[in-house]
Each structure stands twice: as structure tokens, then as C-alpha cells.
Amino acid sequence: MVIDEKRKEQLRKLEEILGVNFENVNILNQALIHPSYAYERGLPHNVHNQRLEFLGDAVLELIISEWIYKEYPNYTEGELTKFRALLVCEESLAALSRELNLGDYLIIGKGEEVTGGRKKESLLADAFEALVGAMYLDRGMEVVSNFIKDKFKSVVAKAEAGKLSNDYKTFLQEMLQRISPDKITYNVVKEEGPDHDKTFFVEVTWKDNVLGKGCGKSKKEAEQDAAKAAIRFLKNRNIIK
Template sequence: MLSKNMDRKKVLKELTEKLGYTFKNVDLLNEALTHSSYANENKKRNIKYNERLEFLGDSVLSIVISDYLYNHLETLQEGELTKIRASIVCEGSLANCSSIMNTGKYLLLGKGEEVTGGRERVSILADTFEAIIGAIYLDGGLSKVKIFILNSLKETIEDAIEGKIFKDYKTYLQEIVQSVNSDKINYEVVNETGPDHNKVFYVHVKIGDKVVGEGSGKSKKEAEQNAAKEALKRVN
């Protein structure tokens, strides 16, 4: 058991480096990464799972984003602020942040959830992100969690304020594929052109071993989104 606990702490330390926050109480992070399916399959151990932290994190996220928008968009009224906030804290954007940090890799899932693709499920990734917010808030307070939230959602906030519609084609593709089979989706950079300051990336997206979409962009993220967009046309 000691060996298992030490291995888990090593795994959690790896994630904290991606989060940019070091926990005083790492058990909070472990709880944030524990899905109810895992707790239900280990009822005798009375394991805490992340739904309470998710509830807390949802509220903390809302107040941090509301505060930011209120102070940075002084000319906008309630209705406009509400729309912008909604586009920032939607499930797709939270799942996308979670995916960037690869939080699915660190989840404790039940066997049933594991085999049905729970580590890549949009709803689980979004809920995990909120649970991590709740854990950081309890461990470090509002000032620390505010830094984490604004850093993690920086691009999404900027897009929302500029009026860009956030179309997360990767999330849409993932949802469709998961609804029909358990094949994994992989994005591969197949080529890069141009100088370092003006690169263009070329990406293939695969479902299983089959290439279903190709895309290019000024960043890997943009190229992946464009590849997913192309894949959606074929999948649909």
C-alpha cells in the first residue's frame, strides 16, 4: 500500500507542475481527480470523490470571471456581460483547458467508466477542471485560484471579449465519436513550414488508425481545430 501511495504522489506532483500550483494538502487534488464511479466501486474504503469540489469550483469560477469582466469591461451592461461569461465558462471551454493539461491521465475512474472512454469524455473533463478549481481555492485561497483561472482561460477570455464565437470542433468531434464507438482520437503534426516567427503547422486527425481530417494553422492548436472541423464534415 505504501508503494501505491508513493506512486500516486509522484503522479500528482507531475500534474501540479502543469497546473502551476503546489498544494499544501495534496489530498485535495487527489479528491478533485477521483470520479464517483471509482468511489462507488470501492465503497468499503469510504473514498471521497470530486462532486462537492466541483460544486464549489463552479461558484468560484463564476465569481472570478464575473469580477474580471466587471472591472475590464466598464461600458457593458448586465446582459452583455452575462453572455460573455457564459461563453467563457461553458462545458466545451472548460473541457478544452482540462485536455491541454491532460487531466484525464490522472483521473481515478471506475472500470466501467474507464472502458467507455471516461478519460476523454467532455463532461468529465469539464467537471474535473471545476473540481481542481475548488481544490486550489480551499488550499490556497481566492488570490491563488484567481491566478490559476485567469492563466488557464486566458485565450478563451480574450476571444469572448473580442466577440469571437468559440467553436471547439475538437470537442464536438470527440462527443460524436464517443456516442458511437470507443475508438481513440489522435492529432499528429505531419509537417511544419516557414521560419520560427511565422510557422505553419499541418495536422492529421485520426479515429483509430484512419485519417479522417487534415488542417493547417499558425499554431498547433489552430491546426488541430481545423483538422477536427474537416473531420466533422466527413463523420457527419
Template sequence: MLKIDYKFKDVSLRQKAMTHSSYANEHHGTHLDCNERLEFLGDSVLGFVTADYLFTHYPELPEGELTKLRAAVVCEGALCEIARELGIPEEIRLGHGEENGGGRKRPSILADATEALLGAIYLDGGIEPARAFVLRFIPHKVDVAIAGGAFKDYKTMLQEIVQKNKQETLEYRLAGQSGPDHDKRFTMELLLNSNVFASGTGRSKKEAEQLAAKKALEIMGC
């Protein structure tokens, strides 16, 4: 059973999303469609919803870093993890050759099926159910990508500059937080020699620290 929190009006779309080309080819006499066209559509919907989310929630990031961040959270590995969370490996229909060759664990197959499922939801219910589907996963993937250094590590860059002068001290402190539990915002202040030099606001303390460091570097002209 797929854990998608969505009920299809047209169940054939759900079935098509879970039909790999190898299965459709083995049943060509039944005019069965595979999920490749839905995967094409889902890929575009995923890119749009993710870009919209990043644009809205990360106003201080420039275009280049937004692009890197989007690439990190919609990559094959991330989609494969989502597929496992949804139960896609158990639901996807594969041909005998693909089944015997370990297709149920193949990252490319699982990632494509995830995008196909998104495309099916979009066709069946429109952009809002599709957006809700994506936003079940993307915010967490973004936090993980940021923590893993999906874009420039401004904190390290700033630390290296400050360390050149042994008299300088650098620290971060929480200045405040707001928003509901599912959409928190944290504001971190950057203190240079115990004086507030810059601040940043993000969805996690680490992200807020990075944005504060970025602002400090801009003030310094770096």
C-alpha cells in the same frame, strides 16, 4: 503530472479532485470521496473570478452582455479544453465501466474535474491562488469568445446603417496602445467620412473596434 503551477499543502485535496464518482463507488470500502462536492465549490469560484475579471476589464459592457460573455468562457467546451491543457485526462481516476466507456474523453467528466481542481486549490490556498489559476486561461477564452461573436456584433450593425447611404465612408484606425505585453490595451478610432466619430479601448484591436462601433450606435440613437 498535472500542469497546474501550484503545490498543494494538503495533497489529499488534489487526489480527491481527480477522483470520479465511478472510481469512488468501486472502492466504497475504503471511504474514498469523489470530486462532486469540490466540483460544486469550484463552479462557484470560477463564476465569481470570471465575473470579477469581466466587470473590471470590460466597463462599457452592460449586464446582459457580461452574462453572455461569462457563459461563453466557462461553458463545458471551454473547461474541457482547459482540462486537456492541464493533463487531467491522464490523471483522473475512473471506475472500470467509465474507463472502458471512454470516460477519459467525455467532456462532462473533464469539465467537472477542472472545476473540482479549482475547488481544491481554493480550499488549500484561498482565493488568490484560485484566481491565479483561473486567470491563466480566462483572458484568452474571453478574446476568443468576443472574436466569435459572444455578444452583439456592433460593427456589422453599424456597417448596415452606413451602407444605406452610399456617400458615407466608415473605417477604423489604431489611435494608441498601452500596458505591458501580458495586459495590453488598444484604442481604436472610428472614422465616419474621414472624421473621428467615436473610439473604443479593449484588450484586442477587434474588441476595441466593437466598442467604438457600439459607442457610435449610441451617439446615433440606435
């Protein structure tokens, strides 16, 4: 994809915000191209950011895992897993994207633009992961590791202070296991929209009863939304505190 001078100037401004200069500005640009843009123009899959998102997800998980492993030597494996999930959840990644104003630099399709795509949690979280993937390929592990640790300082501080409580699935599971060992299940009951812009609808069930329903732009988001609804339902009936 050809980058004109106006776009190059935009990317230079973004590099200033990131505090990282890319050797190949094309890969930074690709990290900001949403699949909806490519889909509307019939462009191939290697033009948009999903492959970089895939890579960035793995890089982010590795860096965060090593970081908290070293910083929290008294945490058990289970505690480390929960802590990492809290740090790299969709809400946290979307918040970091907003701090970096990534939404302003995204290239999205007309449909996404009309529906407020630049502010969508799932879209912003995906863009952050794609950015991490692009930075890893362009500048290497040391640069991307320093970037992630710097940006996640505030997220870690909030998690330590108990101000991050968006892992509704884990909370729901822990609360219900105190009552009964019965398994909690999440079922996708419906999917709507084209492949590049699906909405998933999920029900959470326990003891053959539907406790909550949720939706989201990813299965994970929909499951968290359903778990949140279930927690509200159970608290209203004083089943859990």
C-alpha cells in the same frame, strides 16, 4: 484514501503542469477521483470530487464575474451574463482540462474507463471545477484567481474574436424571438444509467413543435445539444440564417 508513492509522483508532475504546489496533496487527489470509482467500490460520497466540483463552480463563477465586470465596463448586465456563460461553458472547461492533461490523472471506474471516460467533455469539465475548488481550499482566493485568469486568457481571446459559439441555447432564443415571442421550452424526455453516470435526453419545443432532440451527461449538455440540432433544422429550412 491512502496515496502511494507512484500516485504522489504523478501528482507532483501535475503540480508542475498547473504551476501550483498544493500544501495538502490529498485534496488535489480527491479532485481527480470520479464518482464512478467510489461507486464501484462502495466508498462514501466524501471520497470523490463532486463536492469539490460544487464549490469550484461557485468560485469560478465569482472570479470570472469580477474579472469581466472590471475589464468590460461598457457591457450591460445582459452582455456580461452571456459573456460569462460563453467562458465557463462545458466545452471551454473541457478544453482547458485537455490542455492540462487532467484526463491522464483522473481516477475513474472500470465502466468509465471502457467507455472512454477520460475524454468525455462532461467528465473533464467537472474535473476542472473540482480542481478549482480544491485549489481554493488549499491555497486561497489569490492563488486560484491568478491560476484561472492565466488559463482563461486564451478563452477570453477566442470569445472576443467570435470564435466561441457554443452557446446554442442563447443563439436559438435570440433568433426565434425575432420571429415570435412564443416561449421555447426544454423537456427531459428520458434518463438512462445509474445516478453517478446518467445520460439525459431532451427535446426543445417551440409553438408546440419539436425543433430538435439532444442528449448529454448533464441536463445542460443535453439542452445545448438539442438547441444545436434545432438550429441546424431551422437553417436547413431557411427559417433562420
